[in-house]
Amino acid sequence: MTESIRLRLDVSYDGAEFSGWAAQPTRRTVAGVLTEALGRLVGAETPLGLTVAGRTDAGVHATGQVCHVDLPAAAWTDLEASLLRRLAGLMPPDARVRAITPVPDTFDARFSATFRRYEYRVSDTPWGAEPLRRYDTLGWLRPLDLDLLNAGAAELVGEHDYAAYCKRKEHATTIRAITRLEWRRDPDGICVATVQADAFCQSMVRSLVGAMLAVGDGRRDPSWPGKLLTLRERSSEVTVAPAHGLTLIAVGYPAEAEYAERADATRRMRA
Structure with a gap:
């Protein structure tokens, strides 16, 4: 199995021209443009496991959205110093990745959120x-x-x-x-x-x-x-x-040591 690294992405966007966050085959979405930009850097066939804290509806904006992806460790080694800048060049002007942070694989952008x-x-x-x-x-x-x-x-x-x-x-x-x-x-x-x-x-x-x-x-x-x-x-x-x-x-998220515990608790609540 290819070794991977989990990255937290802090994302902002003007939702006016997006049909929401979630990828849709025939519509322009935030997840769609982000996945496309990352695919151009690591290969479109690379599974990213893109997971978001909250799926915003069409027209809704974000200044503090959070998601995570899993990149091959080798790709991260090559891109670490330039990934933020490269994404700025590939993403449209109404969506920005503002920060990229390596996190433990226990971090889940959706279920670890408090x-x-x-x-x-x-x-x-x-x-x-x-x-x-x-x-x-x-x-x-x-x-x-x-x-x-x-x-x-x-x-x-x-x-x-x-x-x-x-x-x-x-x-x-x-x-x-x-x-x-x-x-x-x-x-x-x-x-x-x-x-x-x-x-x-x-x-x-x-x-x-x-x-x-x-x-x-x-x-x-x-x-x-x-x-x-x-x-x-x-x-x-x-x-x-x-x-x-x-x-x-x-x-919001708990301390790093509590990521997994929080994710498990959230999954139980949602069930």
């Missing part, structure tokens, strides 16, 4: 989002009350079944643990939601944002988002916020 943190940006000015931020900021034409947004958010923190906010998948749990959910208004007036959890279901963050926006602009009571947690199927009352306002900003 949290994923997202931000969602909303402009509630009468004229909408600034043109230069139109790809990562939602324009909301109703004024938003920060206190109401945070009151609605408080109802959603903790470990719950978020079936009302998820696109359910067969044999997959919708129980998640949100450890942080809060809104702030930046100096430029933009409302920014920060949401952190051990993991998220498909469309969960955007559904949570959609519910909180209905509270923030006064159309719903602050207790409404929390009341939906009693449901065991997706709520038709929740509007999913558009993808372009959402950015994955960080993925």
